[in-house]
Amino acid sequence: DVKVTQSSRYLVKRTGEKVFLECVQDMDHENMFWYRQDPGLGLRLIYFSYDVKMKEKGDIPEGYSVSREKKERFSLILESASTNQTSMYLCASSDTGNRGNTIYFGEGSWLTVV
Template identity: 90%
Template sequence: DVKVTQSSRYLVKRTGEKVFLECVQDMDHENMFWYRQDPGLGLRLIYFSYDVKMKEKGDIPEGYSVSREKKERFSLILESASTNQTSMYLCASSFFGLRGNEQFFGPGTRLTVL
């Protein structure tokens, strides 16, 4: 079974703090994704990576950065957390190209910024 794990299920941070969300997958997937999930808006792509040290902006990258130093690990960084970044963050992974028919999701991290 594919496993995508996220470092925390719940996180509470203060405005201005630097926040790190970690994601690890064990299926040797090339692609990794970070989404945020908000009621009524579905999932919106923040960043994705198709290889180590490679990254591409998604639909809402402002206020976020990412790091992919190893194939299995993809980190989302909030440089200076703000209250409008309170949300559920989902990590996903998939194979690259035609093998990437399905994205596999982690359990999510619910981040609250006070």
């Protein structure tokens, strides 16, 4: 079974703090994603990466950055957390190609910024 592991399930941070959300996948997938989930808005793509050190902006990249130094690990960084970044963050991974490959999700990280 594919496993996507998000290291922190629940975090509480203060406004202005730097926040790291870590994600690891064990299936040697090329693609990795960070989504944000908010009630009534569904899931929105923040960033994705299709290879080590490669990244592309999604629909809502403002206020976020990412890092992919190793194939299995994809980090989401909030340089200076703000209260409007309180949300559920979901990491995902998939194999490459355009064959409709399934995207596999982690269990999510609930971030509260106070």
